[in-house]
Amino acid sequence: MSATPIRWGILGTGNIADKLARAVETDSDSTLIACASRTEGKAEAFAEGRGIEAHSDYESLLRRDDIDVVYIANTHNFHAECTGLALEHGKPVLLEKPFTVNAAEAKVLVDLARERNLFLMEAIWTRYLPAVQALKQSIQSGSIGHFKHATISFGGFAPPQYLPRLVDPALAGGVTLDMGIYPISLLCYLIGERPSEIQAQYQLNEAGVDELAAYHFRFPCGTTASVSTSFCLKMKQEAMLYGSEAFIEYPNFQSGPSFRLNRHKGGPEVLETEEYQFEQDDNGFVYQVAEVVRCLRAGKLESDQISWQESVEIMAVMDEIRAQAGVKYPFE
Numbered sequence: 001m002s003a004t005p006i007r008w009g010i011l012g013t014g015n016i017a018d019k020l021a022r023a024v025e026t027d028s029d030s031t032l033i034a035c036a037s038r039t040e041g042k043a044e045a046f047a048e049g050r051g052i053e054a055h056s057d058y059e060s061l062l063r064r065d066d067i068d069v070v071y072i073a074n075t076h077n078f079h080a081e082c083t084g085l086a087l088e089h090g091k092p093v094l095l096e097k098p099f100t101v102n103a104a105e106a107k108v109l110v111d112l113a114r115e116r117n118l119f120l121m122e123a124i125w126t127r128y129l130p131a132v133q134a135l136k137q138s139i140q141s142g143s144i145g146h147f148k149h150a151t152i153s154f155g156g157f158a159p160p161q162y163l164p165r166l167v168d169p170a171l172a173g174g175v176t177l178d179m180g181i182y183p184i185s186l187l188c189y190l191i192g193e194r195p196s197e198i199q200a201q202y203q204l205n206e207a208g209v210d211e212l213a214a215y216h217f218r219f220p221c222g223t224t225a226s227v228s229t230s231f232c233l234k235m236k237q238e239a240m241l242y243g244s245e246a247f248i249e250y251p252n253f254q255s256g257p258s259f260r261l262n263r264h265k266g267g268p269e270v271l272e273t274e275e276y277q278f279e280q281d282d283n284g285f286v287y288q289v290a291e292v293v294r295c296l297r298a299g300k301l302e303s304d305q306i307s308w309q310e311s312v313e314i315m316a317v318m319d320e321i322r323a324q325a326g327v328k329y330p331f332e
């Protein structure tokens with residue numbers, strides 16, 4: 001490990017920034033330097049007790065020369081603007097999910113990162129979890145045979161502090177960009193491609209954003225999948241991955257530490273069951289922090305776990321879902 005830890009700055013000190021800050025604070029090769037908030041007093045409150053500097057505007061943090069990477073954690077509608085600003089200031093970026101609001105914005109960011117030769121990664125933190133990495137390896141190694149179908153349900157009543165941004169079209173609200181992205185991203189990761197056929201059903205709130213959605217996908221390899229997701233309905237948190245030889249149950253989707261492989265070898269009965277349990281830190285963000293550090297140390301511009309192209313393509317999947325749902329944001 002080199003003598004100077006990776007120095008982090010945070011833009012946007014809302015609900016989720018604290019979790020990332022705690023992950024940075026526990027990473028042995030990272031240190032948190034500063035935070036910035038455009039809301040009066042919020043950066044100071046966030047910085048208090050952390051021994052970091054508070055900025056009341058983003059640019060003053062971005063002008064610092066003692067920051068190696070910036071974590072952007074404001075609402076979706078600001079992701080493109082703020083990441084663009086950070087890249088223009090020469091800063092590598094870890095950008096909260098969803099990468100942007102739509103694929104067009106995502107492509108602009110990727111082009112800018114490439115032009116500036118700067119690291120950029122979507123903070124789709126679940127992808128870096130030990131259990132999810134093992135799921136990927138298991139499926140790749142053929143444990144379920146031909147991956148034929150998946151069902152994922154992921155829903156619950158959102159904590160009240162999340163609701164203002166979830167229900168508001170001006171903040172790019174809606175369940176697809178906020179929660180639907182997790183099952184979509186998992187499927188794309190496990191299958192290794194993006195769906196070629198997409199059908200979406202949805203229920204909209206009074207303001208016109210999707211609060212409950214069901215997606216049906218077909219991937220070019222033939223795998224099909226059904227997803228249901230909501231921020232205002234208590235649902236089972238579960239992914240079921242069905243293959244020609246076995247099926248996998250992944251409970252506590254999206255961040256569970258274990259899964260179960262049930263082998264039937266193409267017959268009617270489950271013949272054997274294997275349980276896979278992983279040690280997982282209570283703060284699941286530690287794995288994405290480690291991935292950022294690994295990439296920066298290796299001089300990589302994008303993570304092997306999620307390429308720029310994949311982030312753009314996942315935004316395109318959600319563009320199609322929103323088009324079918326008629327969800328268009330006022331600033332689009």
Ligand SMILES: NC(=O)c1ccc[n+]([C@@H]2O[C@H](COP(=O)([O-])OP(=O)(O)OC[C@H]3O[C@@H](n4cnc5c(N)ncnc54)[C@H](OP(=O)(O)O)[C@@H]3O)[C@@H](O)[C@H]2O)c1
Binds near residue numbers: 011014042073165171
């Ligand atoms: N990975 C995860 O598990 C996870 C969980 C939750 C959220 N997220 C993602 O993290 C991002 C932030 O979510 P959050 O729940 O932390 O958001 P939030 O607390 O509602 O807001 C985050 C920041 O966005 C800015 N903001 C919020 N509402 C605004 C408004 N009406 N006008 C202007 N600025 C506003 C503020 O930035 P300033 O501080 O600069 O004023 C605020 O501190 C989202 O993209 C979300 O998808 C990820």
